[in-house]
Amino acid sequence: MTAASFIIKNAFRNKRRAVLTVLGVSVSVFLLVTLLVALREVTIPPEDVGASLRVVVRNKISLGNLLPARQRTIIERIPGVVAVSPFTWFGGKFKNEEGMTFAQFAVDPAKIRVLFAEAKMSDAEYKAFEADRTACIIGKLTAEKYGLKIGDRLMLESTVFPLTLEFKVAGIYEGTTDDRNMLFHHQYLEEAMGGFGLVGMWWVRVRLPEDMPRVVDAINRAFANTSAEVRAETERAFQLNIVSMWANIKILVGSICSVVAFTLLLVTASTMSMTIRERFRELAILKALGYRRHDLFAFILAESFGLAMAGAALGIGAAWVAYMECNAMQVLTGGVFVSFEVTPRIIATAASVAAVLGIVAAIAPGIAVARASVAEGLRTLD
């Protein structure tokens, strides 16, 4: 009998306990992966391919304050700027739903293709969108959720503007990280509001990534000391600023992660100490046969580590299947989380936490075995 088969035989001697331990660890690891993914989603939102070329310009006071439409020509004249489009949050409620389930923005249809080059849509659909003032395009996810097709009409009641508008679906796009938004003509909004001459934000596309810092700086300076000062920043910086508003919720989720990791330790450690206590006499016999302390410790360590890793594999596997294959989180939360991606990094983190805890759990029983004398061990009955 080799050392390896000895360890494996030992680990599964009490099958029920081995299975329960592996299951206990896997539940904790599953939870750990879930929380880490959630934490990543709220701290580092997924980045669009085109984001490195986009600048977001908003009112310096806050997102809730609008910008004058006349700023557009000034931004367009800045060297390095390829396209500028208004981007105004409509905050529309669809049908009789309580809250807003997808975002709608009023934009300049002529610029959308340049601005969001990663969005895939046919030429015909683009043309139809540009041609009709009441047309809109919607992301694939929203279209699927509500069964919307090209040619359908939808009514949206704005929570921001005193308006209810009707739109015609001209196209369905996909290929962005969040295929849920709806885009429509800014001019339609402008006319419905009776020419109010304001926009929510400006989204700007620059020519090259190298132009970014200069363009951002130029836009900020262009409106300094005017009645509507702006804050221009890269799309990434803008996104990170938005998620930083989650504030203490991040700390909360982070601390729950450590609590979950700690329960993992408890499960493994208690199993190992139970196991060792039962086999105390046997271990003493091994000692009497001439096995050294470090041999015994290696047996215990290998068993504990193996159980923890088996649990980790099961937990991570379950998380992978649930979130990557079945998109369980998107379905369960009705689309609050868009990607919920189990990244290799998260898998590595969860696996190493399990590995470390598997090792730590072996320490106390290991010391107990090492300390005990052979005679004492042989005398134990339980």
Place this chain on the structure above:
Amino acid sequence: MPLPIKYNLRNVFVRWRATTATVLCIALVVAVYVLVQSLAVGLEKCSQNTGDPRNVLVVRKGATAESSSQVTREQFRALQYMPQIARDEAGRPLVSADVLVMITLPRRDGKSEANVLVRGVSPTGFKLRPQVKLVNGLDSRGSNVVSRWFVPGKREVVVSRRLAARFVNFNIGDVFQTGGHTLKVVGWFDGGNSAFDSEVWMDTEEARALFNRQHYSSLLMRVANPDAARALIARIESDKRWPLRAEPEVEYYSAQTRTALPIRILGDFLATAMSIGAIFAAMNTMYAAVGARTREIGTLRVLGYRRRTILLSFIIEGAILAVIGGILGCLLALPMHGYSTATIGFETFSETVFQFRITPQLALEGMIFAVLVGVAGSFLPAMRAARLPVLAALRSV
């Protein structure tokens, strides 16, 4: 005859090495459940604490929050002389025309920023919200300073003391910039754990001028009695000229609980997932307990204790384990009670300050959770104990 509870209690304690881990596991499940739910309770309490039953709030129809609502000056002028509205000693109607503006400000951590809700209030605004009181605050050197209200027509603000702890330049005497304008902090207030704890107050006309607001956001009106409130609401809602919605202030705020919902779901999800893990841990412990006491169980059977008595006894033992864990979990969570924290409010899209609220009901829920885990975890091991063949059990070492 049932086995005495003392038998189980002593067993739990005498085998403390095996039971500690399980007790701790259950304690952590309960602590996480109670803490996360206490956040949701805190947020909901915050909304429920806001408003005065004598007030009626008027916003634009279709607006989900005051900050996205508009009430024109014409509407304000027409509405303020409604006969149902109460008046102060000088005979002026008790109506506050408020403006809500969201401004982005840096947090004290020096890294992040967040939106803060600025409320412009009419001079009558304080009388309408008696729960908001000035408190002494700190200046930038950390010494205690007396607060005062802002002077109408001046660029002065009074900030909630809870927000003051979170944002830079919110000490009394400090100035901060927004949209090219400078505002001076002249006082701190306490909103009595209400939604006002997440606000900065200033003069409404000054706020309108500063932030280029043509319209007000909302009107708050004091009515003499509930009948007058009903009449006023019916009058405003029925008038076709006004696309306005009127409702008791208390009702408006108690409906603002969208932020709490995801936290509740998170709490339920965590508790469910963690308790499955804890059930496995409890099963392990209880199986070990049954295994170690095989002979003892045999003896009990010989003495005449029935199978179901043994079954019940082991389930009770699991429940005792869980109750100890549950109590420990509640105790672990308790120090966080009243601790102030914040996140983004889904209605206001700005920093919302609230407190962990560990209510007796939550603690009870936590305990029920724990007992369920204990019973679920000990049922199968207890079945095994009850089914042990007497003779074999007696013979086992």
